[in-house]
Amino acid sequence: NAGVTQTPKFQVLKTGQSMTLQCAQDMNHEYMSWYRQDPGMGLRLIHYSVGAGITDQGEVPNGYNVSRSTTEDFPLRLLSAAPSQTSVYFCASSYQRGAKDTQYFGPGTRLTVL
């Protein structure tokens, strides 16, 4: 199994540009989520999904959109990038509940918005 994969690893955008961060998992996990990691603030939940066709907002959803058309994929879209969105983005997946709800994280995407 590849686990959780993210592309790209690095990205530089100009203010106002849009882009999509890709996330895929091959573990048949129902739950997928996106976090951003900023110095001194830990990881903050942006959006999450409990299954195909179901998404919901986390702590910091503004400026980001998500969709979940398949169990495997959970892309994160930045509609109009802002410097405040400069961060490291992590995707994670897990089974939905119970003893198997340990999250598995991707390697991250480092995004810089100029």
Place this chain on the structure above:
Amino acid sequence: AQSVAQPEDQVNVAEGNPLTVKCTYSVSGNPYLFWYVQYPNRGLQFLLKYITGDNLVKGSYGFEAEFNKSQTSFHLKKPSALVSDSALYFCAVREALYNFNKFYFGSGTKLNVKP
């Protein structure tokens, strides 16, 4: 509201000495508690979790954590630190019943183990 606090930005310990990384939490109901470790330029890796049962949880790489409900704490411990344990450690909480789809992470504690 759910939250996690890691009061120490950095912990320094000599190799071979015991280490403790502190975590306190706040949830509305019963908590699921987790520790993750992050090495430079890598994603987070699972260390251990508390769901229910024994308050002392054993995890990967010789780490353990003790759940203390009265103090709402879940401190990470290891009897003898290794230089290779140097990394960033995150505590996380998930509510067991309501709002269980959201994980909340602490701000992280950098562990430095000196030879």
